[in-house]
Amino acid sequence: xxxxxxxxxxxxxxxxxxxxxxxxxxxxxxxxxxxxxxxxxxxxxxxxxxxxxxxxxxxxxxxxxxxxxxxxxxxxxxxxxxxxxxxxxxxxxxxxxxxxxxxxxxxxxxxxxxxxxxxxxxxxxxxxxxxxxxxxxxxxxxxxxxxxxxxxxxxxxxxxxxxxxxx
Numbered sequence: 001x002x003x004x005x006x007x008x009x010x011x012x013x014x015x016x017x018x019x020x021x022x023x024x025x026x027x028x029x030x031x032x033x034x035x036x037x038x039x040x041x042x043x044x045x046x047x048x049x050x051x052x053x054x055x056x057x058x059x060x061x062x063x064x065x066x067x068x069x070x071x072x073x074x075x076x077x078x079x080x081x082x083x084x085x086x087x088x089x090x091x092x093x094x095x096x097x098x099x100x101x102x103x104x105x106x107x108x109x110x111x112x113x114x115x116x117x118x119x120x121x122x123x124x125x126x127x128x129x130x131x132x133x134x135x136x137x138x139x140x141x142x143x144x145x146x147x148x149x150x151x152x153x154x155x156x157x158x159x160x161x162x163x164x165x166x167x
Contacts, residue, residue: 004157005093005165015088015095016072023100024048024068026156027148033058039137048103051075076102083111084119093166094124097131097159104148105134128163 008022028048034057037044043053046064049071059067076099081087087095098119102110110116115130135146152158 001165002151002157002161004152005162008096008157008162009093009166015092015099016069016077018092019096019099019103020047020065020068020072022157022162023096023148023159024072024103027100027104030061030064032060032064072099072103076107079107080110083107084116090119091124091166093162093164094119094128097128097163100159101131101134101149109134124167125164128160128167131163132160 004022008018011018011021013021025047030047031045034043034045034053034055036042036055037050040050042050043055043057044050045053045057046059047068049064049067051071080098080102084090084098087098098110098115101115113130114133115127118124118127118130132146132149135141135149137145147153147156148158149160150158151161
């Protein structure tokens with residue numbers, strides 16, 4: 001187990017706080033002024049937030065963190081508990097990787113994925129590896145997504161790295 005995965009799991013943070021702190025915020029970054037995301041073709045602010053964003057919006061770091069935590073809980077964690085029976089009873093490391101993945105690619109994609117199917121039958125290792133398949137944008141493998149899905153980079157924890165560490 002990597003030192004950073006061990007630190008995340010030993011942090012004592014709950015699911016949403018751990019996911020935000022160790023996965024989502026480091027990978028998404030935080031931008032306090034709305035900007036046009038050319039790839040997604042949508043206005044974006046804070047930590048990759050697109051819901052209700054308008055040009056010229058400005059938010060504080062505190063507002064951005066509160067928005068991220070609320071969205072992770074209400075729009076991603078809660079739906080995951082409905083589509084993956086027993087979600088909250090599964091390994092915390094797996095939950096965090098799944099929550100971050102859903103924030104990045106959408107709950108529907110995760111709920112209908114091989115990763116979810118494997119988790120439903122208790123194959124968490126297989127589920128962790130299946131999450132790494134979400135490393136493309138517009139059909140092309142993206143190194144940043146590959147890093148995020150697997151073992152991270154020099155400064156950021158990867159989803160697979162954390163996912164496997166708690167199994």
